[in-house]
Amino acid sequence: MKTIQTICLGALLLTIGMVNAAAPFGGDADVKYAKNLWTTMVNSSYAGKDSIMSQPYKGQHPHGAILDTIRGPINIDGRLLNIIIKRNYGGPGVSKETVANDPEKYLKAVTVMLKRPGYDAETKDWFWVKYKADGSIDTNPKGMKLAGKVAKGKPKGCIACHTAAPGGDMVFTSN
Numbered sequence: 468m469k470t471i472q473t474i475c476l477g478a479l480l481l482t483i484g485m486v487n488a489a490a491p492f493g494g495d496a497d498v499k500y501a502k503n504l505w506t507t508m509v510n511s512s513y514a515g516k517d518s519i520m521s522q523p524y525k526g527q528h529p530h531g532a533i534l535d536t537i538r539g540p541i542n543i544d545g546r547l548l549n550i551i552i553k554r555n556y557g558g559p560g561v562s563k564e565t566v567a568n569d570p571e572k573y574l575k576a577v578t579v580m581l582k583r584p585g586y587d588a589e590t591k592d593w594f595w596v597k598y599k600a601d602g603s604i605d606t607n608p609k610g611m612k613l614a615g616k617v618a619k620g621k622p623k624g625c626i627a628c629h630t631a632a633p634g635g636d637m638v639f640t641s642n
């Protein structure tokens with residue numbers, strides 16, 4: 468009896484392990500990478516106090532009332548990668564002017580696309596992250612961290628929606 472229980476438990480743990488490994492995003496490696504990325508963004512003036520910003524503009528669902536988007540090279544482990552950073556602003560009194568004057572006050576989220584050559588050809592090698600204003604990684608309603616290949620399925624994740632972007636590179640806005 469004992470043996471059967473042990474085998475069952477083993478099989479159960481193995482299954483859970485496989486499900487975890489198969490999770491397309493929010494796994495340990497993705498979370499670790501996203502945490503390091505935030506630190507690098509802060510050190511490169513792409514995030515945090517006095518970071519580079521664009522002219523704020525009126526946004527569209529789901530990205531927030533007022534947005535600002537910047538793009539450029541970022542040095543990750545000695546390699547220059549392309550990053551697109553969209554900051555999402557909201558809250559009472561939010562407008563293009565108030566955000567331009569005091570971005571930190573209205574910042575709600577920071578969504579990032581980082582091009583990592585060799586990461587995943589099918590999704591154009593983009594690494595997706597959604598940070599909260601304080602730089603911690605946001606989660607979906609299931610509690611999964613929004614870092615990595617987020618997400619092809621429903622409810623519409625980054626990839627599911629960005630697939631519709633013109634030009635086949637999953638990017639909506641061009642320079």
Ligand code: HEC
Pocket residue numbers: 525526527528529530534536551552553578579580595596597613617623624625626628629632637638639640641
């Ligand atoms: C339901 C559709 C939808 C979902 C879901 C979505 N986006 Fe977007 N995203 C857009 C649209 C539309 C734009 C261009 C709009 C704009 O800039 O005003 C955009 C723009 C962006 C940009 C600027 C580059 C570009 O494509 O123009 C980044 C970065 C970005 N999104 C990241 C993310 C991340 C990360 C997620 C998931 C956490 C996500 N998006 C989820 C629709 C979506």
